[in-house]
Amino acid sequence: MAPQLSEDILVEQELVKHLVHLGWTHVQGHKTRPEVTGREEFREVLLLDRLRAALRRINVTDDGEVWLDEGRIAQAVGALTRPGTLGLMESNRAATEVLLGGTTVDGDPDLHGGRDATVRFIDFEHPERNDFLVVNQFRVDLPGSSAAPRYIVPDLVLFVNGVPLGGETARRRCLHRLCAAVACLPSVACGRRAA
Numbered sequence: 001m002a003p004q005l006s007e008d009i010l011v012e013q014e015l016v017k018h019l020v021h022l023g024w025t026h027v028q029g030h031k032t033r034p035e036v037t038g039r040e041e042f043r044e045v046l047l048l049d050r051l052r053a054a055l056r057r058i059n060v061t062d063d064g065e066v067w068l069d070e071g072r073i074a075q076a077v078g079a080l081t082r083p084g085t086l087g088l089m090e091s092n093r094a095a096t097e098v099l100l101g102g103t104t105v106d107g108d109p110d111l112h113g114g115r116d117a118t119v120r121f122i123d124f125e126h127p128e129r130n131d132f133l134v135v136n137q138f139r140v141d142l143p144g145s146s147a148a149p150r151y152i153v154p155d156l157v158l159f160v161n162g163v164p165l166g167g168e169t170a171r172r173r174c175l176h177r178l179c180a181a182v183a184c185l186p187s188v189a190c191g192r193r194a195a
Contacts, residue, residue, distance in 0.1 A: 025132065042139050057129050058130065104117070
């Protein structure tokens with residue numbers, strides 16, 4: 001008797017293999033240990049260590065020198081985590097603008113002459129500097145559910161530089177749509193090959 005093929009095998013694992021082939025890193029999520037995905041608790045959705053490392057790596061001088069210190073990184077992360085609006089749509093719009101256009105932080109006195117400087121979250125000019133990660137079974141605790149945690153577990157979440165940019169429940173009917181979405185990512189990012 002042939003083994004029963006689950007949607008996990010037919011869809012989720014195949015898509016993970018495809019992304020890894022394109023150069024993405026894969027982490028298998030865990031439903032009881034947030035540290036597996038680089039978080040202290042399941043309420044966190046940003047992978048802060050990856051985000052901080054990416055900010056240092058992509059925001060460099062023309063000579064490749066790192067100029068962001070911890071204070072400036074904290075300013076940049078704050079712009080992403082505290083958009084200053086109350087509504088969901090407005091918060092999403094503000095976060096999208098920050099991700100696409102960057103945010104302003106205090107400039108380095110020597111490099112920027114006392115002027116503010118822009119920090120980018122995604123390097124569109126040098127996509128190879130970005131960190132591409134796929135996590136399957138990424139648990140997120142819902143707000144207001146501390147007594148008896150309620151949570152969701154998307155099958156796949158796609159991160160760029162520690163920021164979740166897409167998630168999907170990988171069912172056979174969704175595979176074509178998800179593969180099409182991955183194909184639309186920057187061609188250089190998709191063209192990277194694992195070493």
